[in-house]
Amino acid sequence: xxILGMNGDNAxxxxxxxxxxxxxxxxxxxxxxxxxxxxxxxxxxxEVDTEFVAVESEHSAMSACIGASASGGRVMTSTASAGLAFxxxxxxxxxxxxxxxxxxxxxxALSAPINIHCDHSDSMGARDSGWIQIYGENVQEGxxxxxxxxxxxESAGLPVMPCFDGFIVSHAVERVEALDDEKVKNFIGxxxxxxxxxxxxxxxxxxxxxxxxxxMEHKKQEHEAMKAALKIVKDVGKEYEKISGRSYDTLSEHxxxxxxxxxxxxxxxxxxxxxxxxxxxxxxxxxxSLKLRLFRPFPYEDIRNALKNVKAIAVMDRCDxxxxxxxxxxxxxxxxxxxxxxxxxxxxxxGLGGRDVTTNHIKKVISDLNNIxxxxxxxxxxxxxxxx
Amino acid sequence: xxxxxxxPDGGLILEPGNSVEYKTGSWRAKRPxxxxxxxxxxxxxxxQCPDNAIIVENEKIRGINYDYCKGCGICxxxxxxxxxxxxxxx
Ligand code: SF4
Ligand code: SF4
Numbered sequence: 001x002x003i004l005g006m007n008g009d010n011a012x013x014x015x016x017x018x019x020x021x022x023x024x025x026x027x028x029x030x031x032x033x034x035x036x037x038x039x040x041x042x043x044x045x046x047e048v049d050t051e052f053v054a055v056e057s058e059h060s061a062m063s064a065c066i067g068a069s070a071s072g073g074r075v076m077t078s079t080a081s082a083g084l085a086f087x088x089x090x091x092x093x094x095x096x097x098x099x100x101x102x103x104x105x106x107x108x109a110l111s112a113p114i115n116i117h118c119d120h121s122d123s124m125g126a127r128d129s130g131w132i133q134i135y136g137e138n139v140q141e142g143x144x145x146x147x148x149x150x151x152x153x154e155s156a157g158l159p160v161m162p163c164f165d166g167f168i169v170s171h172a173v174e175r176v177e178a179l180d181d182e183k184v185k186n187f188i189g190x191x192x193x194x195x196x197x198x199x200x201x202x203x204x205x206x207x208x209x210x211x212x213x214x215x216m217e218h219k220k221q222e223h224e225a226m227k228a229a230l231k232i233v234k235d236v237g238k239e240y241e242k243i244s245g246r247s248y249d250t251l252s253e254h255x256x257x258x259x260x261x262x263x264x265x266x267x268x269x270x271x272x273x274x275x276x277x278x279x280x281x282x283x284x285x286x287x288x289s290l291k292l293r294l295f296r297p298f299p300y301e302d303i304r305n306a307l308k309n310v311k312a313i314a315v316m317d318r319c320d321x322x323x324x325x326x327x328x329x330x331x332x333x334x335x336x337x338x339x340x341x342x343x344x345x346x347x348x349x350x351g352l353g354g355r356d357v358t359t360n361h362i363k364k365v366i367s368d369l370n371n372i373x374x375x376x377x378x379x380x381x382x383x384x385x386x387x388x
Numbered sequence: 389x390x391x392x393x394x395x396p397d398g399g400l401i402l403e404p405g406n407s408v409e410y411k412t413g414s415w416r417a418k419r420p421x422x423x424x425x426x427x428x429x430x431x432x433x434x435x436q437c438p439d440n441a442i443i444v445e446n447e448k449i450r451g452i453n454y455d456y457c458k459g460c461g462i463c464x465x466x467x468x469x470x471x472x473x474x475x476x477x478x
Contacts, residue, residue, distance in 0.1 A: 096398060096399070097398040097399065097400075098397045098398035099398075157397060157398075195396070195400055195402065202402075203404040204400055204401065204402055205400065205401035205404075206398075206399075206400060207399065208399060208401055210399050213389060214389075214390075214395065214399075217390070217391065217392040217395055218392070218395070218398070218399050220392040221392050221395075221397055221398075224392070225397075
């Protein structure tokens with residue numbers, strides 16, 4: 001093991017170097033640029049065997065990844081914000097063609113107005129594209145998630161999008177425990193595609209026209225693969241603990257055992273929430289928090305279990321789902337708890353375009369929950385937090 | 389027809405050349421009818437047919453393969469001798 005000081009982007013590049021993928025096709029976009037830039041240095045310095053494809057857009061980046069993955073290679077890239085949006089069409093192609101591509105997303109707001117800072121509207125918009133989505137809280141998790149993602153993708157036969165907060169994680173230098181190269185290599189093993197396009201002895205057609213007679217069967221396969229991925233994520237997390245000492249599951253709890261009030265967040269805000277919970281506990285308020293790590297497939301049973309004893313829940317969404325009843329995480333969690341919990345579930349939309357969220361904000365959320373729990377009344381189910 | 393467990397993942401086709409199993413003849417609204425008397429065996433229709441549905445033996449037209457002819461009418465419009473006419477499918 002090596003202890004390194006790295007920002008999130010450099011940690012992604014470093015993990016990619018250790019993974020040594022066959023092909024990386026990438027295009028720079030803030031706040032992901034450093035990762036692809038750093039990785040291309042590793043390529044230029046001959047530290048990896050990767051074929052680096054410098055493309056002209058993100059649509060092309062994902063297209064090149066799809067071609068390379070279909071050809072039988074282990075393929076990676078990374079993007080953010082408008083770059084992810086520009087890949088839209090190809091995201092679905094990658095997932096539906098069941099290609100195990102790994103793409104780190106450094107979460108950033110979508111235009112307009114143009115903004116380069118963190119929120120989750122980019123990856124949350126892609127939540128139905130068939131990609132497995134894992135959210136990391138800090139640089140260490142960003143590093144750990146990308147290594148696990150390779151194994152998850154190849155076992156599940158689905159692409160994986162590990163995500164972390166742009167700038168907050170991507171540009172913050174933190175202490176990272178990096179595994180030895182050999183350990184990473186053994187953990188991910190050698191990728192062997194089942195039907196590589198380059199196997200001329202066994203010709204295969206990728207991406208044929210699919211009519212109403214079989215399209216639905218292919219969607220059903222994808223549906224089942226996504227369901228099966230839940231166990232794969234858990235198993236890979238356990239296996240990773242053996243080599244790293246750090247355990248990973250679909251979610252993690254903080255003081256939830258005896259809590260009546262719960263705050264749920266993903267990404268870096270989960271850390272802020274833990275801090276706020278600890279401060280409120282000192283004041284005698286029975287709060288806890290839950291960090292969601294896996295968003296796709298959605299671990300609804302784990303969520304039900306974790307929240308079974310709480311009376312009031314605040315779901316923190318770092319993006320809006322305009323016109324919907326709350327943000328994306330809120331809708332899913334409320335739906336997961338339907339008929340299994342009597343808790344009131346409210347939603348806070350926060351941190352858009354990089355708007356800071358502090359422990360004071362979360363403490364206000366916990367106070368609101370306390371009011372709901374004592375009065376039984378909810379003033380507003382969905383509200384913006386920290387807006388003027 | 390096969391269920392989702394019986395087909396390759398991701399829409400892949402593992403058997404090459406399997407389009408012979410797909411009888412496009414069912415798409416046909418109009419049927420090309422070939423008149424042997426008018427035909428001079430220039431083979432233009434054979435070259436132009438997008439579905440390889442003109443049957444040729446020893447460099448001579450033998451007829452039309454209605455299993456695959458989808459009735460596009462290219463052969464009829466391209467024939468210099470008007471030896472192919474399009475008739476309503478009954
Ligand atoms: S109608 Fe079209 S498909 Fe049928 S034989 Fe003529 S050219 Fe071929
Ligand atoms: S184009 Fe007409 S004349 Fe020429 S081979 Fe075909 S049917 Fe015969």
